Each structure stands twice: as C-alpha cells, then as structure tokens.
Amino acid sequence: MHTRPRSHPGTAAPVLPEDSLAYALLTTAQLVADVVAGGTLTESLAKLWIARPATPPGVRGAILDLAYGTLRDFGRQDFILDKLLQKPLQEPVQSLLRVALHRLDTRPDTAHTTVDQAVSAAATVLGGNFKGVANGVLRNALRQAVDLNKAADADMVSEFRHPAWWIRRIRTQYPDNWRSILAAGNTHPPMALRINPLRATRDETLESFAEAELPVCVLPNGALLLERPVPVARIPGFVEGCVSVQDAGAQYAALHLDLADGQRVLDACAAPGGKTAHILESADVMLTALDTDPARARRVSENLDRLGLKANVKTADCRDLNRWWNGRPFDRILADVPCSASGVVRRNPDIKWLRRSDDIARFAAQQKEILEALWQVLAPGGKMLYVTCSVFAEENREQIAGFAARHPDCRRLSIADQPDCQYLPCAEHDGFFYSLLEKTP
Ligand SMILES: C[S@@+](CC[C@H](N)C(=O)[O-])C[C@H]1O[C@@H](n2cnc3c(N)ncnc32)[C@H](O)[C@@H]1O
Incomplete structure (x- = not known):
C-alpha cells in the first residue's frame, strides 16, 4: 500500500438510495x-x-x-x-x-x-x-x-x-506454525467476556446466558467465550457491570500479576482500562492508572465508573517519573505497552497494511524506554508484568532477554512453566505476550 494524499473528504454522502x-x-x-x-x-x-x-x-x-x-x-x-x-x-x-x-x-x-x-x-x-x-x-x-x-x-x-515483510518475519520467527498465525489474522475475531466477581458468580452468569439462549463456554482462565458475537445490548448483565467484553487472552494479565489485597499497583499504560478493571475486580488494591493520551485516560475513568470501581487515574507519560510519581514504590506493575498490535490484527485489519517493517524497531525502542523507567518505581521484591498484543519477537522475547541482561536485579519468573509466555492468535483468543519480572531485594 502506498501512502497518497486523501482525494476526498470520506464522509460526503453519495447520491444513492441509502438502502442500496x-x-x-x-x-x-x-x-x-x-x-x-x-x-x-x-x-x-x-x-x-x-x-x-x-x-x-x-x-x-x-x-x-x-x-x-x-x-x-x-x-x-x-x-x-x-x-x-x-x-x-x-x-x-x-x-x-x-x-x-x-x-x-x-x-x-x-x-x-x-x-x-x-x-x-x-x-x-x-x-x-x-x-x-x-x-x-x-x-x-x-x-x-x-x-x-x-x-x-x-x-x-x-x-x-498480509504484507510481504510481515509474512517473511512470521515465517522466520515461527518456522513450524507461521501459516496458522497468518490464517488466524484473517479470521473473524471471537467474542469473550469477563465475569465481575464483585457483582455476579460464574453460576449466576451462566444461568442468565442460558436463559437468554446465548451459548457460551468457560475457558481455562475463567473467560466466557460466546459461540457467536452479539451486540452488547443483548448481553445479560452488561449494563449492570456483571460482565465486560474482553478478549480471553487479555484476561491472563490480572491472573499472571500475582495480586493480593493491600498491594500498591501501577497500571502504566492503562487505556481503555480493560485490564485496570480486571485488576480491581480481582483484589482490593490501591491502583494508579496512567495513560499518555487524555481522551483515552478519560475512557479508563468511564469504564471504571460503569463497574463501580475506583483508581487514581492520571494522564501522564509513564516514562516521565518527575511528572507523576510521588516516590513511593509499587508492589506490582502492569506494563501493557504500546506495540505493533500484530496479535490482534483480525480486529483491526487496516493495521496489516498501515504498518511498515521499520515500525517494529520503533515500537521496540519505545518499549525499552518504558521498561527502564518503570523498573525504577518497582519495590524490591515487587513484580512487573510486561505485556504486548504482538507476535513479533523484537517486541517480546528479544525485548525481555535484553532487559534481563542489562539488569542483574531482574529475575524472570515462569508463567505456565515457561520463562515467558507467547499466546498465539487462535479460535479462543488473540495473540498476547506475557513476561513476569521480579526485582530481587
Ligand atoms: C495496549 S494499550 C493498553 C490497553 C489497556 N491496558 C487495556 O487493557 O485496556 C497501550 C496504551 O498505552 C498508552 N501509552 C503509550 N505510550 C505511553 C506512555 N509513554 N505512557 C503511558 N501510556 C502510554 C496508549 O495511549 C494506549 O492507550
């Protein structure tokens, strides 16, 4: 795809019958x-x-x-x-x-x-x-x-x-399953829900879905997978905040963070707030949620309001510690960093054609800066969960291997018996990467 100047406003209604x-x-x-x-x-x-x-x-x-x-x-x-x-x-x-x-x-x-x-x-x-x-x-x-x-x-x-550079990258990095990763990127995305245990139990939720004749299955991490996507207006308990729409792969964040009541938690790249809400639904913690984009930070507050949850939401670049940090370290940090979004391309198919090969190095450089800044605000003995919705190694395992090599006080903890965890996009969830890092005391 070549970038060309826009040739039309894009919103002028054509002179054709609207229902044609x-x-x-x-x-x-x-x-x-x-x-x-x-x-x-x-x-x-x-x-x-x-x-x-x-x-x-x-x-x-x-x-x-x-x-x-x-x-x-x-x-x-x-x-x-x-x-x-x-x-x-x-x-x-x-x-x-x-x-x-x-x-x-x-x-x-x-x-x-x-x-x-x-x-x-x-x-x-x-x-x-x-x-x-x-x-x-x-x-x-x-x-x-x-x-x-x-x-x-x-x-x-x-x-x-997919673009040629993207295919070549996936083929090199995943010689055994590159075809299925690309094929998953071209499918219709699944629709998954997160149960809010503060408002409904799993049994109550399953009962209301059976009554509404909406077939669902429960995935190993507790996410509900709908047999077919439906408008949110049809989802029982959505308005009441009993369930939220969230990909099943994203629902590993709160699980992997190893949360406990009373912890000081930072969600450093929080908007629109899906994982922020999941953290608050999972444990009684003091949570600071940052996002650099003011409009997106407002969406975090709106999402928390819908669910009756409370956090200290701030608009700030998480790398700019002088601007937002009061000097008290955090027990847990979620670093759900900006990335290529190559693991969620079926939800945003334009991304495949808008990204350029050299964007990946640019994202990796930004992620490295975020990791370096956030490590300073993590308490000794604290844990940081690094997350991307990318499948590219430069943003994932290579990023974390480089970080761990630069920081002798960083211990990589296993997730599902692996040093880090790459979920590939499939019928149940999108593509996500998770790595849990502990700051040795
Ligand atoms: C992958 S999204 C986060 C998704 C979110 N955690 C959720 O589950 O709903 C990344 C977010 O990071 C924000 N962001 C990018 N650079 C940032 C920075 N330097 N500091 C804070 N937020 C940043 C973006 O505005 C974007 O909202």
Missing part, C-alpha cells in the same frame, strides 16, 4: 480509500458516523462487514486489479473495485447484482468517467475468475493476505 448495495459499496470504498491514504479505519468510521448519524443499523452493519472484509483481503484484491488494470484508477474508484471484488469473492451467488451496483456507484463519482472501466474490470474479473484465482493463490501476499 451501491450506497454501501461506495461508502465502504471511501473508508478503504482513507486507509490507503494512511488513515486508520477506526478514525474514518468515527467521522462517518458523526457525519451520518441517522444511518440505519442494517446499513451500518453492511458497511462494517464490507470494510473489515475488504481490508482483511486487501492483498488479494490489489493482486487481481494489478492484472486487470494498466495503472491504478483514481480514488474512490480503485477502492470501489476492491470492495466489489471482495464481495464477488464472498458472495458469488449475487455476482451480477454486485457488478451492477458497483457500476451504479461508479456513475455517481468523478463525473461518472470511470463507470465503463469499472464495468469492464468487474466483468473481466468474473470471466477470468478461475485463472485469476489460480495466479492469486501462487502469490504470497495474495494467498496469505
């Missing part, structure tokens, strides 16, 4: 074009819903499905377009073709409707100049589908739907 497929295709194309220009899907969606607040839920759902699906499959559509076009078309037409190809791939039963609706959408932008090209490209894609798919399957980026 053409409208959904074109609106999604504008979102995808924003990502191609270097923006995130989350930001573009937020702007879209502000600009078009009355979008009916069904239309929203169709746009979300198309946007997430197109960005999951992005590498494949560009491979096919490269074969069918001499040069890329102007946005948003190029992205309209990407979205249409994604729909042709996933809904072959409605191929002709997709082509007709994509052509109608093309007629409403750029003076309709690309209507004929759009029609020709999509009809050629249908006619040549067998050959195009064969060629696409033989191309690494198109087959695995």
Whole structure:
C-alpha cells in the first residue's frame, strides 16, 4: 500500500438510495480509500458516523462487514486489479473495485447484482468517467475468475493476505506454525467476556446466558467465550457491570500479576482500562492508572465508573517519573505497552497494511524506554508484568532477554512453566505476550 494524499473528504454522502448495495459499496470504498491514504479505519468510521448519524443499523452493519472484509483481503484484491488494470484508477474508484471484488469473492451467488451496483456507484463519482472501466474490470474479473484465482493463490501476499515483510518475519520467527498465525489474522475475531466477581458468580452468569439462549463456554482462565458475537445490548448483565467484553487472552494479565489485597499497583499504560478493571475486580488494591493520551485516560475513568470501581487515574507519560510519581514504590506493575498490535490484527485489519517493517524497531525502542523507567518505581521484591498484543519477537522475547541482561536485579519468573509466555492468535483468543519480572531485594 502506498501512502497518497486523501482525494476526498470520506464522509460526503453519495447520491444513492441509502438502502442500496451501491450506497454501501461506495461508502465502504471511501473508508478503504482513507486507509490507503494512511488513515486508520477506526478514525474514518468515527467521522462517518458523526457525519451520518441517522444511518440505519442494517446499513451500518453492511458497511462494517464490507470494510473489515475488504481490508482483511486487501492483498488479494490489489493482486487481481494489478492484472486487470494498466495503472491504478483514481480514488474512490480503485477502492470501489476492491470492495466489489471482495464481495464477488464472498458472495458469488449475487455476482451480477454486485457488478451492477458497483457500476451504479461508479456513475455517481468523478463525473461518472470511470463507470465503463469499472464495468469492464468487474466483468473481466468474473470471466477470468478461475485463472485469476489460480495466479492469486501462487502469490504470497495474495494467498496469505498480509504484507510481504510481515509474512517473511512470521515465517522466520515461527518456522513450524507461521501459516496458522497468518490464517488466524484473517479470521473473524471471537467474542469473550469477563465475569465481575464483585457483582455476579460464574453460576449466576451462566444461568442468565442460558436463559437468554446465548451459548457460551468457560475457558481455562475463567473467560466466557460466546459461540457467536452479539451486540452488547443483548448481553445479560452488561449494563449492570456483571460482565465486560474482553478478549480471553487479555484476561491472563490480572491472573499472571500475582495480586493480593493491600498491594500498591501501577497500571502504566492503562487505556481503555480493560485490564485496570480486571485488576480491581480481582483484589482490593490501591491502583494508579496512567495513560499518555487524555481522551483515552478519560475512557479508563468511564469504564471504571460503569463497574463501580475506583483508581487514581492520571494522564501522564509513564516514562516521565518527575511528572507523576510521588516516590513511593509499587508492589506490582502492569506494563501493557504500546506495540505493533500484530496479535490482534483480525480486529483491526487496516493495521496489516498501515504498518511498515521499520515500525517494529520503533515500537521496540519505545518499549525499552518504558521498561527502564518503570523498573525504577518497582519495590524490591515487587513484580512487573510486561505485556504486548504482538507476535513479533523484537517486541517480546528479544525485548525481555535484553532487559534481563542489562539488569542483574531482574529475575524472570515462569508463567505456565515457561520463562515467558507467547499466546498465539487462535479460535479462543488473540495473540498476547506475557513476561513476569521480579526485582530481587
Ligand atoms: C495496549 S494499550 C493498553 C490497553 C489497556 N491496558 C487495556 O487493557 O485496556 C497501550 C496504551 O498505552 C498508552 N501509552 C503509550 N505510550 C505511553 C506512555 N509513554 N505512557 C503511558 N501510556 C502510554 C496508549 O495511549 C494506549 O492507550
């Protein structure tokens, strides 16, 4: 993906009936074009819903499905377009073709409707100049589908739907299971819930889910895995704070932290506060929660308010000790550091295409600074849990091996009998890395 200047505001409503497929295709194309220009899907969606607040839920759902699906499959559509076009078309037409190809791939039963609706959408932008090209490209894609798919399957980026540098990295670092890691990155994410033991027992929760006819299973760490994702409004006990939505992999943080009542705990990179809340639900501790981003720090407070939990929430860069630390060391520190998010890419498929290979070293450098700063505020005998939602070794085991080598007072404690613990993305949870470090007295 090449970063190009944005060619359109991305939120102007197309002149098409809101309930038409053409409208959904074109609106999604504008979102995808924003990502191609270097923006995130989350930001573009937020702007879209502000600009078009009355979008009916069904239309929203169709746009979300198309946007997430197109960005999951992005590498494949560009491979096919490269074969069918001499040069890329102007946005948003190029992205309209990407979205249409994604729909042709996933809904072959409605191929002709997709082509007709994509052509109608093309007629409403750029003076309709690309209507004929759009029609020709999509009809050629249908006619040549067998050959195009064969060629696409033989191309690494198109087959695995990740950038080439990413595939090479995963293949080198995970020679035995690189295929399943990449495949997991292209799936629909599971939906898991965390039970709040301060408000409901597991039995009560399971009973309310059975009554609501929502099948769930209990994972080994106590997380509830829903058979199928559902809107939060349908989740029994959500409004009352009995359960929260949190990936099962993220629910290991509070478990691995080895918490006990009365401890002084620091959650150094806390927003939006899922793990903060889990810590407070698990033990009666004095918790300081930091986040460098003021808007995100506010979300920590909102999340804690919903659950009736209390913490000292501050907006601060955790590396800037002079700004936020009062000199009293912490017994436990959660360092859930900013990272490439390569373990949660199925939730944010735009990330695959927005990241660059050299971003990983940049994240690793930032994580190293955070670790160095936080080690100073950990009490002797205290423990720090380092967490990423990455699968890249530079941010994980290499980071921790380097830290331990630089700090003779750092003892690596085992998690599940391992010096550190890499959970790979799978049907039950996202990809997370955990390492528990003790400061020897
Ligand atoms: C992986 S997210 C944390 C997720 C959170 N622990 C949870 O479970 O909901 C990383 C967070 O670190 C914050 N952050 C990044 N750099 C930081 C820094 N230097 N100090 C404090 N927070 C930072 C980001 O704003 C982001 O909210």
